[in-house]
Amino acid sequence: KQNKMKLTIVSNGLEIKNQIRKLKKLQIDCVSLSLDGGIPKTHDYIRGIRGAYDKVLESIKILQKENIPVSVITTVNKINFKELNLIRDLLINKKIAWQIQIALPIGRFSRNLVISRKQFYGVAMFIALNLKKYSVRKLPLIGAHCFGYFSMILPELGLDPWIGCQAGKSVLGIQSNGNIKGCLTLSDDFIEGNIRTTNISDIINSRFDLKYNQYLHKNNSQDYCYNCEMFKKCKGGCLGTRMALNSFDNPYCL
Template identity: 25%
Template sequence: MEGKPAAEKKWLPKLIAWEVTRSCNLDCIHCRAAARFGPYPNELKTEECLAFLDDVAKAFPSFIIILTGGEPMMRDDIWEIAAHGHKLGLRMVMAPCGFLVTEETARKMKEVGIQRVSYSIDGLTAESHDNFRRVKGAFDSVMQAIENSKKVGLEFQVNTTITKHNLHELPQILDMVIKLGAKAHHPFLLVPTGRGSELKHLEIPPEEYEKTLTWFYNMRDKVPIQFKPTCAPHYYRIFRQHEREKGITVKPETHGLDAMTKGCMGGQSFAFVSHTGKVQICGFLDVECGDIRKEPFSKIWDTSKVFKEMRAWDDYKGRCGYCEFRRVCGGCRARAYAFTGDYMQEEPFCTYQPSEEAKNAHNKRKEAAGEK
């Protein structure tokens, strides 16, 4: 069994995706928030945003905050928020849509301490990307935003949501991302929530997931930038299976972040905070874990019932509960929730069958604990 037992871990968050606003100038077919232009009622006020950053910086120094949305640049006070976090020593990054990133605003990002931006490219051409984002000109706006970022020396990465409509384009999108000069490419496997709940027919089938994630593994040493599948926890099982077949032990000294990270980090080293201050394990799992208007995030992180459940890997249901890779994979809790209504259920898009030995060991642990 790989990974340190949950009971022995000190749970420290490393990353928060913060939806500073839900207002957005795109209309993406997969959007978890079904975001529109807005304005949306009850969004956190400036002083609440600054207090949230104060709490996080005090409890978890050197933390990463992703300013996301919606379109984070649609907040009038976004520069004040970003500058405050930077001043506190937090690593501030941003996920803008592209339309608002002029050379002037890109320079402003650098001035207030934004250390990286992420842009989404979901198609190889303007036609395929714009069809997915449902706004004409979206592709060209991202390309211009990237050029503006490069002009001012602002580091950027590219994210890609993978569905049936663009899976065949993925190798060429990767090539394009490398040529554009991105620091990283993070393809996301579609999680069908929000508007995305209507796109289950576009989610690639489990067998294709396995094939695609194996392709990721085969590419990991060939790509000159960070290439990380996201919302695809079973990659870390596939990665270890293939290394084991080669007689290689996975360790940080030789495998870097791939050896240190876990498939699903929600509630374990990652959290999401909504535009109204609601805390979730991630943006795709719409289950409230706390409210920063009622208690500090630092307290929610330590006491939330849902967060504690996320950390109890042996209590996952179905195959995920007894899989020998549960401590490095864990399945996608949001995908389990979307398909079953229970975030503790097994990952519905994984084809792996755990060994009988692992299943028997799990049953013995349950019996010893007095559980059925």
């Protein structure tokens, strides 16, 4: 905050009620809560905690009452793919920004549950249609950095024009255990240090973005992304998506 960086916390919403005082003291820019199902059964199953769905909805009300900006993140997989309409109906006219992203095979998440390319296109269509149907005031909806880029079919699904992955450049993430990465969607191979043992400014000043840049400029003429005419601008899209799926190419491209 002292360096004019925006501070956002991503949470499952389970302990928000007990952390309000800390959040207000931090002058948080936004609390992003995970909502991964349109009904309690789905969300609770994905999260592995009974009652998690109700906790998220309760946390939204608490944050809004305390005038703390709140948004919702839905991570789409084969389990909740067909519940986007239900989640949308929960959020309409609630003044809650909604980000949709795809689940990646990182950590405990199974590769078998990652959506297909056809389903990915379906989610992109859902975003595009609802952006057209609803005003920003009624449903502030965006596709995360795994969507869009330079599509002529479904353009402008994200918030800003794509200028390449910003991991380690204008973005960094701090995990709950203090580990620091250029982006929280990246694997532990990209941990640069720990905030409990190293000053964050020291990590940033030690050429923080070098590890990320080496993946953005790989020269391999056999790769689909590298041969694309938009590669110099796009740089292969979301680095987290590419690294989680096949190390370089981005199979989810519109």
